[in-house]
Amino acid sequence: MVFYAILAVVVIAGVAWLFLAGRDSGSGAAPASVTNLTGVEADPSVGLALGPENAAVTIMEFADYSCPHCAQFAAFTGRLLRQNYVETGVVRWVLYDYVLGGFPHSVAASLAARCAGEQNQYWPMHDLIMANQARWALGDSPDRELRTYADQLGLDRGQYDACMSERRPLEQIAAARKYGDQMGVNSTPTLFLNGSLLSSEQSSYEVLERLIQAAVDSARGVDEAATEASAEASG
Amino acid sequence: MKQPRRLPPKPPGDELEEDLTQIRRRAIAVLALVGVFISTYLLLYKLGVYGSLVCGAGGGCDYVQASMYGRFLGIPVAGWGVGWYVAVFVLALLAGSSGLRAAAWPGRALLVLASGGLAFSVYLTYLELFVIHAICRWCVASAIVTTLIFVLSVPWFGSGPQAEAPSNG
Numbered sequence: 001m002v003f004y005a006i007l008a009v010v011v012i013a014g015v016a017w018l019f020l021a022g023r024d025s026g027s028g029a030a031p032a033s034v035t036n037l038t039g040v041e042a043d044p045s046v047g048l049a050l051g052p053e054n055a056a057v058t059i060m061e062f063a064d065y066s067c068p069h070c071a072q073f074a075a076f077t078g079r080l081l082r083q084n085y086v087e088t089g090v091v092r093w094v095l096y097d098y099v100l101g102g103f104p105h106s107v108a109a110s111l112a113a114r115c116a117g118e119q120n121q122y123w124p125m126h127d128l129i130m131a132n133q134a135r136w137a138l139g140d141s142p143d144r145e146l147r148t149y150a151d152q153l154g155l156d157r158g159q160y161d162a163c164m165s166e167r168r169p170l171e172q173i174a175a176a177r178k179y180g181d182q183m184g185v186n187s188t189p190t191l192f193l194n195g196s197l198l199s200s201e202q203s204s205y206e207v208l209e210r211l212i213q214a215a216v217d218s219a220r221g222v223d224e225a226a227t228e229a230s231a232e233a234s235g
Numbered sequence: 236m237k238q239p240r241r242l243p244p245k246p247p248g249d250e251l252e253e254d255l256t257q258i259r260r261r262a263i264a265v266l267a268l269v270g271v272f273i274s275t276y277l278l279l280y281k282l283g284v285y286g287s288l289v290c291g292a293g294g295g296c297d298y299v300q301a302s303m304y305g306r307f308l309g310i311p312v313a314g315w316g317v318g319w320y321v322a323v324f325v326l327a328l329l330a331g332s333s334g335l336r337a338a339a340w341p342g343r344a345l346l347v348l349a350s351g352g353l354a355f356s357v358y359l360t361y362l363e364l365f366v367i368h369a370i371c372r373w374c375v376a377s378a379i380v381t382t383l384i385f386v387l388s389v390p391w392f393g394s395g396p397q398a399e400a401p402s403n404g
């Protein structure tokens with residue numbers, strides 16, 4: 001009798017748990033995969049951009065939020081480039097999530113950044129996540145820590161939590177990863193300057209500055225040549 | 236008038252062993268039932284019925300479930316888990332039923348099933364630790380349940396046929 005009572009208790013508890021879990025999990029919204037979603041194609045448009053669309057130079061960065069080199073890059077080179085070239089309109093910066101697969105919380109961090117992006121706080125959230133990488137990337141569950149950043153930025157918590165639990169930006173993250181694969185990315189951070197893959201040696205601030213200047217000069221040269229050509233044609 | 240034949244009383248040691256065996260069968264059944272729910276939870280997530288797992292949005296569970304190792308022979312690993320736990324549950328109940336309590340094969344079958352389950356669990360845990368580099372706490376819970384089931388099944392290793400069922404003939 002006792003045995004069957006225990007079985008009954010387990011069944012009732014189990015069924016109740018499955019029911020409650022279904023109710024709280026944003027049921028029906030689940031994609032089957034994170035980095036390899038069925039039916040998701042590489043999509044260049046899922047990058048998060050800063051700077052004018054017609055900038056002379058476009059730099060694409062593929063980054064994994066958990067990757068230590070990405071955090072270092074974001075803290076120094078990335079920040080300086082944004083201040084000196086993106087905010088001055090010279091460079092358009094496009095960031096793509098490239099979830100490497102070796103870190104357990106990268107997807108959560110990408111989701112958090114993009115969920116903040118729903119409230120126009122992508123870049124501030126990106127900076128907070130990168131700056132505090134050691135606080136969330138090594139823990140058991142990053143959600144609580146990431147949520148404090150959302151609070152620091154004054155995000156609407158209900159909207160943020162709903163976005164996280166429904167994993168709304170997951171397809172974009174998967175599409176960004178596939179785009180990275182298509183571009184030949186296999187490590188992070190990986191940069192492309194006007195479509196050309198840069199080596200890790202070319203990703204230091206000094207070298208990037210020179211490359212940006214060269215690209216600006218080259219674009220200016222092309223513009224001047226085009227202007228001269230059109231002047232000759234019309235004259 | 237023919238008197239019904241009385242069975243000789245069992246030695247106290249045999250009775251104790253039978254009681255322990257019955258407790259082990261029942262403990263295995265309860266554990267298997269717990270495993271059925273854990274696996275069903277993961278399977279429902281894998282099938283898209285649930286939007287997220289309790290272990291955190293995009294956390295280790297997501298990663299493990301999303302990895303290429305989330306399926307085995309084209310079927311979600313959690314699906315294999317449900318099937319395996321149901322088989323163990325049914326077998327444990329059958330083994331404890333009055334008709335089969337004295338038979339040796341259900342215990343041995345449980346041991347074979349439990350060994351296979353443990354081996355698969357070890358393989359999955361290896362993948363989590365050294366290949367996927369992510370830990371899914373529900374997978375760990377399932378691995379613990381599987382290990383306990385195996386431990387409870389070990390006494391059937393090398394056990395000969397138990398005392399023959401009493402015959403009325």
